[in-house]
Amino acid sequence: MNRHFLGDTAVLLGRSLRHIARSPDTIITTAVTPIAMMLLFVYVLGGAIQTGSGRYVNYLLPGILIITIASGISYTAYRLFLDLQGGIFERFQSMPIARAAVLWAHVLTSMVANLISVAVVVLVGVAMGFRTGASVLDWLAVAGILVLFTLALTWLAVIPGLTATSVDGASAFAYPLIFLPFISSAFVPTASMPGPVRAFADNQPVTSIVNTIRNLFAGQPVGTGIWTALAWCAGILVLALLFSARTYRRRTA
Amino acid sequence: MLAAMSTAIRIQGLQKSFKDTKVLRGVDLEVSRGSIFALLGSNGAGKTTVVRILSTLLRADGGTAHVNGFDVATQGADVRQSISLTGQFAAVDEVLTGRENLILVARLRHLKDAGTIADDLLERFSLTEAGGRRAGTYSGGMRRRLDIAMSLIGNPPVVFLDEPTTGLDPEARLEVWQAVRELAAGGTTVLLTTQYLDEAEQLADRIAILHEGRIIVNGTLGELKQLLPPAKVEYVEKQPSLEDVFLTLVGARTEGGHR
Ligand SMILES: Nc1ncnc2c1ncn2[C@@H]1O[C@H](COP(=O)(O)OP(=O)(O)OP(=O)(O)O)[C@@H](O)[C@H]1O
Ligand SMILES: [Mg+2]
Numbered sequence: 001m002n003r004h005f006l007g008d009t010a011v012l013l014g015r016s017l018r019h020i021a022r023s024p025d026t027i028i029t030t031a032v033t034p035i036a037m038m039l040l041f042v043y044v045l046g047g048a049i050q051t052g053s054g055r056y057v058n059y060l061l062p063g064i065l066i067i068t069i070a071s072g073i074s075y076t077a078y079r080l081f082l083d084l085q086g087g088i089f090e091r092f093q094s095m096p097i098a099r100a101a102v103l104w105a106h107v108l109t110s111m112v113a114n115l116i117s118v119a120v121v122v123l124v125g126v127a128m129g130f131r132t133g134a135s136v137l138d139w140l141a142v143a144g145i146l147v148l149f150t151l152a153l154t155w156l157a158v159i160p161g162l163t164a165t166s167v168d169g170a171s172a173f174a175y176p177l178i179f180l181p182f183i184s185s186a187f188v189p190t191a192s193m194p195g196p197v198r199a200f201a202d203n204q205p206v207t208s209i210v211n212t213i214r215n216l217f218a219g220q221p222v223g224t225g226i227w228t229a230l231a232w233c234a235g236i237l238v239l240a241l242l243f244s245a246r247t248y249r250r251r252t253a
Numbered sequence: 254m255l256a257a258m259s260t261a262i263r264i265q266g267l268q269k270s271f272k273d274t275k276v277l278r279g280v281d282l283e284v285s286r287g288s289i290f291a292l293l294g295s296n297g298a299g300k301t302t303v304v305r306i307l308s309t310l311l312r313a314d315g316g317t318a319h320v321n322g323f324d325v326a327t328q329g330a331d332v333r334q335s336i337s338l339t340g341q342f343a344a345v346d347e348v349l350t351g352r353e354n355l356i357l358v359a360r361l362r363h364l365k366d367a368g369t370i371a372d373d374l375l376e377r378f379s380l381t382e383a384g385g386r387r388a389g390t391y392s393g394g395m396r397r398r399l400d401i402a403m404s405l406i407g408n409p410p411v412v413f414l415d416e417p418t419t420g421l422d423p424e425a426r427l428e429v430w431q432a433v434r435e436l437a438a439g440g441t442t443v444l445l446t447t448q449y450l451d452e453a454e455q456l457a458d459r460i461a462i463l464h465e466g467r468i469i470v471n472g473t474l475g476e477l478k479q480l481l482p483p484a485k486v487e488y489v490e491k492q493p494s495l496e497d498v499f500l501t502l503v504g505a506r507t508e509g510g511h512r
Binding site: 002004007008011012015018019022023086087088090091092093094095096097252 | 308333336342348403
């Protein structure tokens with residue numbers, strides 16, 4: 001690894017964070033849709049949804065957090081695409097810097113931006129009645145899973161960021177990711193779904209991640225579900241890293 | 254070894270194709286240290302492609318290229334340490350201010366006193382007043398000046414300028430020319446591409462013309478002019494301009510024919 005890797009990543013991270021600070025609307029836009037969904041489901045549809053004894057917002061919030069991250073990471077693809085378009089990417093590539101730093105700066109920026117969006121959504125959730133008896137350790141576990149999930153999806157977003165030919169193309173890949181929580185236990189228990197749909201819902205990553213976070217918030221045992229959740233996140237992360245690294249090497253000759 | 258010392262850029266048999274188009278079909282070129290070398294060619298001749306290969310942004314299909322003694326294919330990091338690139342299209346961060354752009358590059362080149370370096374360059378390129386504004390609000394010429402200023406940070410021994418003055422007003426053009434001359438006077442090797450033949454005439458120690466994938470001529474301005482006999486039919490004997498040489502050699506494509 002290049003000896004300047006950490007320093008260069010820090011400098012480039014500073015640059016990207018300035019971008020975010022100067023257009024905070026990207027963070028707001030990221031949080032607005034999940035918040036609107038939360039309002040809709042809690043105050044309009046939630047009354048008809050049977051999730052057991054607790055408040056529906058307690059049931060809903062973990063899934064909303066996943067949607068927040070799934071939409072937030074598309075900005076990584078967007079920002080990376082703009083760097084490529086604007087030529088600044090090539091300037092960095094022709095300079096004596098650690099080349100990996102260019103991508104890591106974008107990835108870390110995504111972590112920061114998503115963390116802020118998630119915090120905003122949690123606060124709105126609390127205002128809508130979300131309550132948890134989670135211990136510090138539970139909170140740390142939730143944060144750990146969300147960080148891993150964000151990292152995995154961000155590296156996934158790097159691929160369209162490097163290969164897209166238009167701004168729309170760069171962010172379009174996120175739509176299926178935002179849709180995935182709807183066919184999971186995020187909004188309603190999977191038990192209410194017809195056979196094949198339920199089979200899909202039970203075995204896709206969002207369900208295990210959402211269930212684990214929900215159990216952590218509720219102070220329930222997480223069982224083996226947490227390992228399934230972590231395995232999904234780690235698996236996506238490794239694949240995304242491999243593919244984006246390959247794409248990057250091709251891109252940079 | 255001696256040759257390597259005095260040669261800043263050495264290209265041998267360089268080839269590059271994009272899909273079916275053979276852009277470079279064996280380019281040979283040498284640029285000696287501390288000189289200004291102008292690469293001319295029509296649109297699409299492959300000038301930018303050469304520059305991108307030399308700055309390790311693109312891999313050649315065949316042939317070799319050395320910059321500052323380092324092989325662009327195998328010693329990329331050393332090459333990047335030795336060069337700076339001003340691409341054909343200004344590469345500045347539009348969200349950052351001019352000053353922040355300069356500081357960014359200075360930090361990425363691991364220099365101390367990034368702020369002082371930035372202020373000096375703003376001054377030198379008449380951007381001091383605009384330094385605190387976002388580069389996105391700059392005019393095309395200001396952006397280009399900032400772009401070139403960013404490339405001078407760190408005093409690399411070899412500088413590539415891909416059409417550095419396209420879109421600049423005459424005054425800004427003179428500023429850039431002055432900066433290029435100062436670079437060469439300080440021992441920096443400059444490889445520039447240009448569409449303006451007078452720019453090559455004014456600046457370059459040597460000039461090469463890239464045409465149909467090869468270097469068809471390479472020499473000093475004087476040598477190039479000797480390729481065409483002075484026009485005898487004219488009332489007063491007239492030396493051919495570089496433009497005459499260029500158009501004759503690449504085959505004038507202008508309507509109505511050029512002589
Ligand atoms: N990435 C690419 N993919 C496909 N074709 C390319 C690519 N880059 C360049 N070309 C083609 O290679 C040829 C040479 O392009 P290049 O940009 O090097 O020319 P140039 O001499 O710099 O032209 P100009 O004076 O217009 O800047 C052109 O035909 C161009 O279309
Ligand atoms: Mg060009």
